[in-house]
Amino acid sequence: MEESGSLADLARRLEEVVGELRGIPVDVERVADNALVQPLILEAAGTAKELRAMHPLGSTDRGRREQRSRRDVLDALRGGLSMRTIVHSAVLDDPVKAARIRELHAAGDLHRIVDEPIQQLLVFDRTVAFLRTTPVAHAPGALVIRQQSVIAALIDLFELTWERAREVTEPAYMLSxxxxxxxxxxxxxxxxxxxxxxxxxxxxxxxxxxxxxxxxxxxxxxxxxxxxxxxxxxxxxxxxx
Incomplete structure (x- = not known):
């Protein structure tokens, strides 16, 4: 009952945010080209002190791009960036991705696992958020959000999901x-x-x-x-x- 109440409270808050935004300029930019999104993410990461991330099934890269991403994350952690990441449990079915996730978790990019669907989301500090334009893995483009009320609602969504998620080091015992x-x-x-x-x-x-x-x-x-x-x-x- 407490969890459903929290979800209801979040839904009401999102409705309030939408209501507040009607008829006023909103600082949300739609960037359709992934090649243009990546530099914006790197720019935000260069000055941020905290990153909240959510990665759905199928959203992680493979090969050289994944290796480069791993090095970037480790460099950011060494530079003092605080990171928390939520991933879909199915990602752990891939041994390579599972090993990478556990390595990053041990290095300080704290991971938690969820079984329900989640959307691609990055929130740097309370300054800028990147949200996939369409809720489909590998879909091009992102919304670049700097509107503070929207960012606050996205952070609430992340924190609620984080509280329900399990530690990446916990075994996923799926009992009937x-x-x-x-x-x-x-x-x-x-x-x-x-x-x-x-x-x-x-x-x-x-x-x-x-x-x-x-x-x-x-x-x-x-x-x-x-x-x-x-x-x-x-x-x-x-x-x-």
């Missing part, structure tokens, strides 16, 4: 809704029979769900650990999703 229900009841100290009674399913079905979530949590059967306790700890830490 039923498995999450079973694990929540186990965390209350209930036996498999008690879980079955609570969910109106058979005890054998509970056993299958428990076996599945143990596998997803990478908890092998050994004499040295109690897998139910470890699963509950993962649930309480928020790493079992």
């Amino acid at each position: 809704p039923r498995e999450r229900e079973v694990l929540a009841l186990i965390a209350e100290g209930r036996s498999n029979r008690a879980v079955a009674d609570a969910l109106s399913i058979s005890e054998a079905a509970v056993g299958k769900h428990v076996t599945s979530l143990f596998a997803k949590l990478e908890l092998p059967a050994t004499d040295d650990v109690n897998r139910r306790v470890l699963a509950v700890l993962a649930y309480l830490r928020g790493t079992a999703r």
Whole structure:
């Protein structure tokens, strides 16, 4: 309920911003050519102290462009730029991109992961933002935004997404809704029979769900650990999703 309330508050704020902008000049420039966008980004990065970035699935480069981008980020970090980046979880399916993300995270470009769709966004300080013109990966052009009310709303969107995102170093345990229900009841100290009674399913079905979530949590059967306790700890830490 708290999260949906936050989203509703953000939606109302965006509506207020749009209302304020009607009939007044807005400092938003549409740049259709990517070749013209890149110099503007480099110019903003040259003086900025803070960068918030969101990268959707398919938005990262490969080959020489990716290597150059990686070097630019590392140089910026060494120069004192504070960076936080949100990426789509599917990016981690590519071993090369996953390794690059973890390297940058360790170097100080803090990354978090989300499973829901996000848009390409760069916000330098509270001064200028770059937003992809159309919400499609690799689409050309960007909106260059210097209107302070719009930038404030974009920052609110970033921060709300950041709070919901998980750390890049956290394992992405994708439990099914039923498995999450079973694990929540186990965390209350209930036996498999008690879980079955609570969910109106058979005890054998509970056993299958428990076996599945143990596998997803990478908890092998050994004499040295109690897998139910470890699963509950993962649930309480928020790493079992």
